[in-house]
Amino acid sequence: MSDSGSIFSLALGLVLSGDAELWSIIALSLRVSLTAVALACLIGLPLGAFLAVVKFPGRDAVVALLNAFMGLPPVVVGLFVYLALSRSGPLGVLGLLYTPTAMIIAQTILVTPLIAALARQSMADLHVEYDELFRSLGLSMSRTIAALIWDGRYSLSTAALAGFGRAIAEVGAVIIVGGNIEHVTRVMTTAIALETSKGDLALAMALGLILITLALFVNSAVLTLNRTARRLAYA
Amino acid sequence: MLKRSDAPVSDDISAQPLFPLAATDLVFADRGRTLIDNLSLTLDGRGITAVMGSNGAGKSLLLRLLHGLLTPTSGAIRWGGNPLSDEVRARQAMVFQRPTMLRRSAADNLRFVLNHLPRNERDRRVEELIAEAKLDHAAATPARLLSGGEQQRLAIARARATEPEVLFLDEPTASLDPASVHAIEEVVRTIHADGIKVIIVTHDIGQAKRLADDVVFINRGRVAEQAAAAAFFERPATDAAQAYLEGRLQF
Ligand SMILES: Nc1ncnc2c1ncn2[C@@H]1O[C@H](COP(=O)(O)OP(=O)(O)OP(=O)(O)O)[C@@H](O)[C@H]1O
Ligand SMILES: [Mg+2]
Numbered sequence: 001m002s003d004s005g006s007i008f009s010l011a012l013g014l015v016l017s018g019d020a021e022l023w024s025i026i027a028l029s030l031r032v033s034l035t036a037v038a039l040a041c042l043i044g045l046p047l048g049a050f051l052a053v054v055k056f057p058g059r060d061a062v063v064a065l066l067n068a069f070m071g072l073p074p075v076v077v078g079l080f081v082y083l084a085l086s087r088s089g090p091l092g093v094l095g096l097l098y099t100p101t102a103m104i105i106a107q108t109i110l111v112t113p114l115i116a117a118l119a120r121q122s123m124a125d126l127h128v129e130y131d132e133l134f135r136s137l138g139l140s141m142s143r144t145i146a147a148l149i150w151d152g153r154y155s156l157s158t159a160a161l162a163g164f165g166r167a168i169a170e171v172g173a174v175i176i177v178g179g180n181i182e183h184v185t186r187v188m189t190t191a192i193a194l195e196t197s198k199g200d201l202a203l204a205m206a207l208g209l210i211l212i213t214l215a216l217f218v219n220s221a222v223l224t225l226n227r228t229a230r231r232l233a234y235a
Numbered sequence: 236m237l238k239r240s241d242a243p244v245s246d247d248i249s250a251q252p253l254f255p256l257a258a259t260d261l262v263f264a265d266r267g268r269t270l271i272d273n274l275s276l277t278l279d280g281r282g283i284t285a286v287m288g289s290n291g292a293g294k295s296l297l298l299r300l301l302h303g304l305l306t307p308t309s310g311a312i313r314w315g316g317n318p319l320s321d322e323v324r325a326r327q328a329m330v331f332q333r334p335t336m337l338r339r340s341a342a343d344n345l346r347f348v349l350n351h352l353p354r355n356e357r358d359r360r361v362e363e364l365i366a367e368a369k370l371d372h373a374a375a376t377p378a379r380l381l382s383g384g385e386q387q388r389l390a391i392a393r394a395r396a397t398e399p400e401v402l403f404l405d406e407p408t409a410s411l412d413p414a415s416v417h418a419i420e421e422v423v424r425t426i427h428a429d430g431i432k433v434i435i436v437t438h439d440i441g442q443a444k445r446l447a448d449d450v451v452f453i454n455r456g457r458v459a460e461q462a463a464a465a466a467f468f469e470r471p472a473t474d475a476a477q478a479y480l481e482g483r484l485q486f
Pocket of ligand 1: 265294
């Protein structure tokens with residue numbers, strides 16, 4: 001009891017003192033996950049819009065697959081990316097294994113289906129509402145997709161935040177392809193796993209506090225977005 | 236004979252007149268219900284045409300079919316001899332019974348359809364249209380927060396911005412206050428004076444008398460009556476139209 005209490009105050013001390021190691025881990029985590037989410041948006045938003053707008057044979061199957069991929073286990077994604085990037089793998093020559101780039105790739109793959117599926121859902125609803133107007137105006141496919149993305153900006157931002165939440169909190173993919181190398185590929189979740197097993201509970205707890213804070217931040221951002229969207233009747 | 240008129244008269248549809256509009260033996264059925272039932276109709280490009288008829292008669296459906304938003308189960312629609320195409324539709328605009336407002340400001344709803352203009356010209360045009368629609372106070376307001384009447388006026392301005400030759404208006408003044416009704420009727424007159432054919436659905440008999448040159452009366456998915464407005468209101472030829480004008484329910 002007093003033990004965990006002292007761990008907690010040690011952790012708080014680490015956070016507040018601006019411990020260099022702690023902050024370099026946090027910075028790498030943010031860099032990897034934010035980059036992955038940005039890439040996932042670049043792929044996922046147009047993909048979601050396309051699936052919402054364009055009818056083609058097999059679309060339902062693609063959507064079902066996408067929805068299933070929303071819940072991909074991170075370790076499985078990590079395993080596949082590992083196989084692709086390992087020295088004998090198809091992309092082995094790039095020498096990316098155990099680099100932040102590998103972690104970005106893995107998290108992008110992990111998060112893209114989530115963002116695309118959420119985007120597709122909200123843009124499909126919007127498309128139902130706009131379809132007749134857009135057809136009456138004779139809008140091209142690309143303008144239709146651009147308009148849906150812009151008019152869905154609030155719910156799409158929510159989707160991006162959900163993607164960030166998933167990326168920043170996952171451990172399975174980054175530990176496999178990153179290897180948790182100190183100062184190179186060690187991020188918050190992998191550091192927590194390692195430090196806990198080593199018994200350095202203060203550092204683990206400090207990182208845990210940061211993760212919880214980030215989760216709270218993401219959730220309040222989602223709430224604010226939703227509230228703003230409703231106030232402007234943009235929901 | 237039908238086969239022959241199926242083919243477009245020439246390749247350059249954009250140069251050809253859109254009228255006469257001819258709908259022949261139109262049928263639109265959905266889940267076993269025949270909603271448009273062998274409807275035939277011819278309209279010329281002059282004047283304001285009022286489409287009237289009871290709730291559920293098929294007026295909105297007819298407009299969607301004529302504008303090409305729905306495909307008829309059978310029958311044919313010819314605009315100046317040409318079948319519906321993107322080119323034909325591009326020369327028309329429609330204001331829906333429940334107007335769709337983009338999730339943007341009122342001004343941006345107009346800017347959206349003026350995309351092809353250079354920026355300063357577009358801004359000038361948006362300002363004109365906003366002023367004409369008497370929405371100066373609300374130009375920056377999210378369109379979906381405008382009142383019902385303001386949304387109708389914005390939707391009409393947006394349709395107008397596309398410079399159509401034909402404008403479909405589906406009950407543009409339902410549930411509006413007298414001043415808004417008046418404002419919209421003024422806009423409709425201006426649009427008509429610009430040489431645009433207006434086809435307007437309305438239940439407002441006074442409005443039809445004020446605006447319409449001719450009336451198409453729809454009953455159960457068919458054209459029950461088509462006549463000059465004065466004649467229609469003076470002596471409706473069918474029981475259905477009589478009942479409608481007198482406010483009697485007909486079964
Ligand atoms: N897209 C559609 N698909 C199938 N059925 C439809 C469709 N649109 C309308 N209907 C049905 O067709 C009938 C006629 O509808 P329509 O909207 O044309 O009536 P209306 O004459 O415009 O009536 P109101 O005066 O109430 O607007 C209704 O019974 C409606 O349920
Ligand atoms: Mg209607």
